[in-house]
Amino acid sequence: MPKAVRMADIAQKIGVSTVTVSKALADKDGVSDEIRAKIKETAQQMGYQQTSSTHKSRQGGTGNIGILVAARFVDAGSNSFYWELYEKVVSRLLGSDYYGILELLQEETEQGLVLPRVLQDNKIDGLVVIGQISDDYRRMLQEKMLVPTVFLDAYDSCGTGCSVISDGYYGMYAVTNYVLSMGHRDIHFVGTINATSSISDRYFGYCRAMTEHGIAVTPEMVLPDRDEHGDIRFSLPEKFPTAYVCNCDITAYKLIDQLKERGLSVPEDISIAGFDNYSVPYISAPDITTYAVDMAGMARACVDALLHQIHHKHTTAGMKIISGHLVVRSSVKNRSI
Incomplete structure (x- = not known):
């Protein structure tokens, strides 16, 4: 039985986005008449079945x-x-x-x-x-x-x-293990542990890596990073570790900015690792080691x-x-x- 033609197949053949194909077939605004006609003609040639208005409606969807x-x-x-x-x-x-x-x-x-x-x-x-x-x-x-x-x-x-x-537990376990392999032992976690299940998973992954290296994690080694509304903000301690592992890249970049204000540079003075592999283009900072979600x-x-x-x-x-x-x-x- 031949595979059903999808909007994505039509988009790839013409060289437009799937969103454009969707709008054209649904006769919505945002597509030129020329492109709309080409999309409909190609859809017909490829044998596309417009299920969203027929098949789904018959099933009550x-x-x-x-x-x-x-x-x-x-x-x-x-x-x-x-x-x-x-x-x-x-x-x-x-x-x-x-x-x-x-x-x-x-x-x-x-x-x-x-x-x-x-x-x-x-x-x-x-x-x-x-x-x-x-x-x-x-x-x-x-x-x-x-x-x-x-x-x-x-x-x-x-x-x-x-x-x-995402695999937050083993992801942060891998990140922390890497920082440990680079000779760091005084490593702190940045994240409000109970704010989300994702942060909790990442914290426990950090704890496992530290414990396996014989390092006990204490409350002083955790730096909360957000308030009750979820806004990212934190207060830096007077004494710093050699490295921080952060629950997300946005927190990592904001931490780097605050360290700069204290006259500290990354990674010369303090090492930083993040999580997500999400770049923040408006912040000028070194490329951070992270876990790509x-x-x-x-x-x-x-x-x-x-x-x-x-x-x-x-x-x-x-x-x-x-x-x-x-x-x-x-x-x-x-x-x-």
């Missing part, structure tokens, strides 16, 4: 997927990592002939346990929740379970529902798991862990030589 992100993670560009992750999810959805509808979860909505608008309006076939939300809000969503749901880059301690996360792999696993739930109603939920890899750069000084 909408062809839409809700994407819920807590506003505190994206307000004022505070964490563009999630914007990039969101874009990869949308791209994967479009390649599967679904549209993503973004809703920012406001603090009052979360605290009041109010359902997202995309669920209230019954306009979606499934829901992707990106990033950490409160336990009460997550429990409310899971108890109601109005549509199949996947939690991306977060999970709960009960392990209920379907989650896709496979965002494309996470988005792919998330969308595939969600669509499987949509088409197979009694699918057993579970957690998927997507591994990344260590990226060695110039921010960690070798103290062994």
